Amino acid sequence: MEIVVGLLVGLATGVLSSLFTAWLLIHRARPSIEFAEEVSVRNGSLRVKVRNAGRRSMWDVETRAVFRVKSVDPALPSNALHVEVPVDDAYMPNWPPHRETSTDRVFVLLPEDASRYHRSLLQSSNLPELLGADASNSFRIITSVTNGLTGTRSTISSKPYTALNVREASYVVGDLRLRPLE
16 A cells, blocks of 8 residues: 555655756746837838847847738728838857846847838838828837757747837837837
């Protein structure tokens, strides 16, 4: 009887510790990125500031912007087109966490580097005008990272930015807020 109780206690302890470890890896060891609430416009370029808000470095960071543009084709007014727009500094081999020193990144959207198919649409108007053309037009910043602790790959997306989130301003150093241009 003692052997059976010992086996059951050992089995229960093993299962509970495995579940606790899996919970820790999923909820506590995952990467965390903070995105600025507002988008800066400088010289017709959209800029978004992001920060590694986690406690560990991220590796193999790849970033892109995806626009959702509605009413591009007059024959299909309710359809939306998803356009991937490259960003500068799109790949970083290592992104240290934000501590006392600022490791924030400002991503500038580069419509001139978009695919040829979408380049004519994006160059017909600048990106801030394209966002303001329809209330449902928006874009997201999508970042794929490798967790520095577990080695797992994660994709993190910002909220959808619309024309209401765009302001002609520059970012405060060490902060995700905008300050007016002087």
